[in-house]
Amino acid sequence: MNIDFINNRIKKGVQMAFLKRSEGPSFTRNGEAETAISHMIFFIAAIIIAMTVIVVMSSNVQSLTGATASSSKVLSEQIKTDITIISDPEAVPYNTTLKEYTFYAKNTGRTNLDTEYLDMFIDGLLIDHSELEMILPEQDVLWRPGTTLEIRMKSENQMTEGDHRILIAAENGKSDSMDFRITWV
Numbered sequence: 006m007n008i009d010f011i012n013n014r015i016k017k018g019v020q021m022a023f024l025k026r027s028e029g030p031s032f033t034r035n036g037e038a039e040t041a042i043s044h045m046i047f048f049i050a051a052i053i054i055a056m057t058v059i060v061v062m063s064s065n066v067q068s069l070t071g072a073t074a075s076s077s078k079v080l081s082e083q084i085k086t087d088i089t090i091i092s093d094p095e096a097v098p099y100n101t102t103l104k105e106y107t108f109y110a111k112n113t114g115r116t117n118l119d120t121e122y123l124d125m126f127i128d129g130l131l132i133d134h135s136e137l138e139m140i141l142p143e144q145d146v147l148w149r150p151g152t153t154l155e156i157r158m159k160s161e162n163q164m165t166e167g168d169h170r171i172l173i174a175a176e177n178g179k180s181d182s183m184d185f186r187i188t189w190v
Contacts, residue, residue: 079177086179087114090171094185108156110173117147122176125156128169132158
């Protein structure tokens with residue numbers, strides 16, 4: 006065998022090996038890598054978006070759960086609370102010496118009420134607590150179910166003759182109102 010022939014064969018073999026490696030089907034040549042990388046990027050992006058949605062939704066669900074629990078507690082208290090104004094709407098007592106009106110209300114609910122947190126409105130105007138004296142039976146500190154509360158409202162000026170409205174509200178929003186008439190004889 007001729008050395009040139011062997012050298013040519015070796016060169017062709019190396020060239021063929023090189024061509025086979027570079028020209029044959031490869032992962033990067035036919036676009037499979039690009040497709041796989043694109044799919045991986047989209048998959049990671051979808052996971053990140055899903056995790057973000059889960060975090061946002063869980064915080065919203067927790068807020069909603071807390072608000073629902075708080076709302077149900079207030080509703081439960083309102084159901085157990087009831088106030089009834091038992092004053093005579095035709096004859097509201099006015100003490101001209103002390104310059105005060107007297108109203109009566111009964112706790113007809115099932116909860117104790119703190120008179121410090123009661124609000125009284127006359128004709129839609131809030132009466133300041135400094136103008137009110139709330140008297141409970143036996144000097145009690147809480148307005149207990151079934152007991153009558155005497156409310157004395159100080160007023161330098163007498164109410165005008167005619168129709169008026171009183172509203173008494175507990176701290177949880179439960180209230181009672183009564184229309185009454187002032188007549189001066």
